Amino acid sequence: MSTTTTLSEAYREHPLHPHHIIPIDFNSVCSLPESHKWPKSDDLYDNKISVPVIDLRDPRVAQLIGRACEKWGVFQLIYHGIPLNLLKDAESEARRLFSLPSRQKLKALRAPAGATGYGIARITPFFDKYMWHEGFTIMGTSIHDHAKQLWPHNHAKFCDVMETYQKKMNILADQLTQLIFKSLDISEEQAEEMNWVGSSSALQLNSYPSCPEPNRAVGLAPHTDTSLITILHENSIAGLQIFKQEVGWVSVKPVDGALVVNVGDLFHILSNARFPNVLHRVSVNQKRQRLSLAYFYNPPTDSTVVPIVKSGQVARYRPVTVKEFISLKAKSPEKALSCIKT
Numbered sequence: 476m477s478t479t480t481t482l483s484e485a486y487r488e489h490p491l492h493p494h495h496i497i498p499i500d501f502n503s504v505c506s507l508p509e510s511h512k513w514p515k516s517d518d519l520y521d522n523k524i525s526v527p528v529i530d531l532r533d534p535r536v537a538q539l540i541g542r543a544c545e546k547w548g549v550f551q552l553i554y555h556g557i558p559l560n561l562l563k564d565a566e567s568e569a570r571r572l573f574s575l576p577s578r579q580k581l582k583a584l585r586a587p588a589g590a591t592g593y594g595i596a597r598i599t600p601f602f603d604k605y606m607w608h609e610g611f612t613i614m615g616t617s618i619h620d621h622a623k624q625l626w627p628h629n630h631a632k633f634c635d636v637m638e639t640y641q642k643k644m645n646i647l648a649d650q651l652t653q654l655i656f657k658s659l660d661i662s663e664e665q666a667e668e669m670n671w672v673g674s675s676s677a678l679q680l681n682s683y684p685s686c687p688e689p690n691r692a693v694g695l696a697p698h699t700d701t702s703l704i705t706i707l708h709e710n711s712i713a714g715l716q717i718f719k720q721e722v723g724w725v726s727v728k729p730v731d732g733a734l735v736v737n738v739g740d741l742f743h744i745l746s747n748a749r750f751p752n753v754l755h756r757v758s759v760n761q762k763r764q765r766l767s768l769a770y771f772y773n774p775p776t777d778s779t780v781v782p783i784v785k786s787g788q789v790a791r792y793r794p795v796t797v798k799e800f801i802s803l804k805a806k807s808p809e810k811a812l813s814c815i816k817t
């Protein structure tokens with residue numbers, strides 16, 4: 476009998492140091508601590524250029540998405556069919572969580588060898604400074620246990636909303652993947668040959684509290700996502716910036732009700748480097764808290780991602796299982812891709 480690895484098992488194989496997990500109590504600090512003070516930077520490209528906005532109802536949607544993935548690795552999706560009140564409910568449940576007193580949130584702290592719960596970003600150990608950020612990671616069925624730790628008597632609403640949210644995001648992510656396959660001329664038979672039964676995914680709630688010195692703080696340091704694609708809902712506060720080759724850092728302007736979709740490492744590999752795995756980061760705000768919900772969509776953890784090579788081209792990467800790639804990223808986010816270069 477074959478056994479399957481869950482996504483949280485793949486992450487649990489890479490324990491973090493306890494001091495790389497516990498967020499500071501943002502309410503108790505009135506100036507930016509040295510530990511969170513980054514060198515000044517002023518590298519934002521402030522031109523008229525902006526991320527493509529795509530209507531899912533457009534008859535040419537596959538082509539538009541394909542082109543956006545190729546040129547940008549990111550786009551904003553409108554008329555995506557996810558009800559606005561679900562987005563608002565999920566956002567307000569996330570807000571309710573992060574508004575809890577620090578000591579309450581620490582009851583759901585991610586364990587050092589854990590994958591889920593409250594804590595700072597997994598990439599923290601790879602940077603000298605801490606980020607102005609707190610997160611809550613949901614994978615598999617852990618949500619009930621953590622929600623009970625946070626709200627012993629009224630966790631049902633939180634769990635219901637987050638479960639519905641993940642189900643809807645999964646359907647949308649499947650649909651987007653089909654459209655991207657179509658744009659890459661991958662036939663249904665080829666897609667079936669990949670033999671991806673189901674998917675594995677995670678939901679990350681992000682909070683970037685208001686910050687006394689926003690120019691010296693970093694919400695989330697530059698990174699690429701380990702996913703096939705990531706679907707992001709953000710509140711109305713700007714902060715997300717993406718790096719575009721030959722241009723530089725570009726801000727993503729929040730569009731009410733739109734979802735930000737970005738290409739992760741796994742689609743970069745699968746597309747044989749035709750799609751960039753877009754580098755992105757988050758800045759913080761002096762007055763307002765920023766909230767976001769990121770849905771990471773992956774093939775099953777044990778499945779193998781094989782680059783799709785067009786005739787006349789060569790494979791840029793060797794085949795890799797999702798599990799192995801997660802492990803390479805955990806060792807070094809920057810070197811993971813070069814480890815599988817052909």
Ligand SMILES: C=C1C[C@]23C[C@H]1CC[C@H]2[C@@]12CCC[C@@](C)(C(=O)O1)[C@H]2[C@@H]3C(=O)O
Binds near residue numbers: 699701804
């Ligand atoms: C399913 C995922 C994807 C993770 C790890 C795990 C749970 C949390 C995700 C994030 C969220 C914040 C940025 C990131 C870079 C991080 O540090 O944690 C992401 C990471 C990845 O995309 O690699």
Ligand SMILES: O=C(O)CCC(=O)C(=O)O
Binds near residue numbers: 679700707
């Ligand atoms: O908060 C954001 O806009 C981006 C979050 C993000 O990049 C992530 O969770 O991986």
Ligand SMILES: [Fe+2]
Binds near residue numbers: 698755
């Ligand atoms: Fe990200």
